[in-house]
Amino acid sequence: MKQIATFFIAAYVASAGATGLDGLEAFVKTVKTARTDFTQVVTVPAKEGQAARTKTSSGVFEFSRPGRFRFVYKKPFEQTIVADGQTLWLYDVDLNQVTSRPQAQALGSTPAALIASAADLKALQADFALKADADSEGLEWVLATPKVKDSALQTVRVGFKAGELAVLEIVDSFGQKSSLRFSAFKANVALEPAAFAFKPPAGADVIRQ
Incomplete structure (x- = not known):
């Protein structure tokens, strides 16, 4: 199944005039x-008297469309x-x-909606202005701009290589940039x-929003 999916996508994007x-x-x-591994680099913009700062993290990302996903840092x-x-x-393990919060309220205009939650492109276009980028x-x-006013995000860019998800770049409303690069991508596993089931560990402090 993975090989069929990868072949289909690669053939589609390689066709004449195809874009991101x-x-x-x-x-x-x-x-x-x-299922895919990821490395995330968050860049905090420079402030007066301070240089820009970066934070790097890594983990595993899994999703099952529509609406279920799991990031493990x-x-x-x-x-x-x-x-x-x-x-x-x-x-948060250390804390x-x-x-927890209702998923419908939290995900509409998020990067997760772009790559894991939506069932089709029409659903994505309800929340994002989408266009092919260079x-x-x-x-x-693909450059995606949330349609919701006062969104926490400015833009999201999604990069594909040979039909596979390769990069996700996010710029938030404060100018902070997060870049996720994916490797060992396995489709339709x-x-x-x-x-995608979660039960709060015994003794954990649970905050419901």
């Missing part, structure tokens, strides 16, 4: 589940983010603290339903 937007549409249509600090279809959970780094790019 075509790649995004094929990705949403064809890749229903996935392993380094430098352990953190888990799970969307189970109803609730978005965030578990032993869980935050190819660079050997990738086909079998994922256990339990991967």
Whole structure:
């Protein structure tokens, strides 16, 4: 199944006139589940008297379309983010603290909606203005701008290479940039339903928003 999906997407984006937007549409249509490693670099803009600062983390990302995903941050600090279809959970291991909020309120104009939550391109276009961006780094790019006023995000760029999700670049309303680079991407893998179920650990402080 993975080989079929990858072939279909690669052939689609390689066709005459195809763009990153075509790649995004094929990705949403064809890749229903996935597992991939990621490295995230967050760059905090320079302030007066201070240089720009960066923070690097890494982990594993899994999703099952539509609406379920799991980020497991392993380094430098352990953190888990799970969307189970109803609730978005965030578990900070060091603080032993869980935050939960209704998923429908939390995900509309987020990067997760772009790559994991939406069932089709039409659903994405309800929340984002989408356009093909210039190819660079050997990738086909899509630029997504949230339609919601006062969004926490300015822009999101998604990069595809040979039909696979390669890069996600996010700029928030404060100018902070997060770049996630994906590796060992596996499309349409079998994922256990339990991967997207979350139960607060015993003794954890639970904050419901």
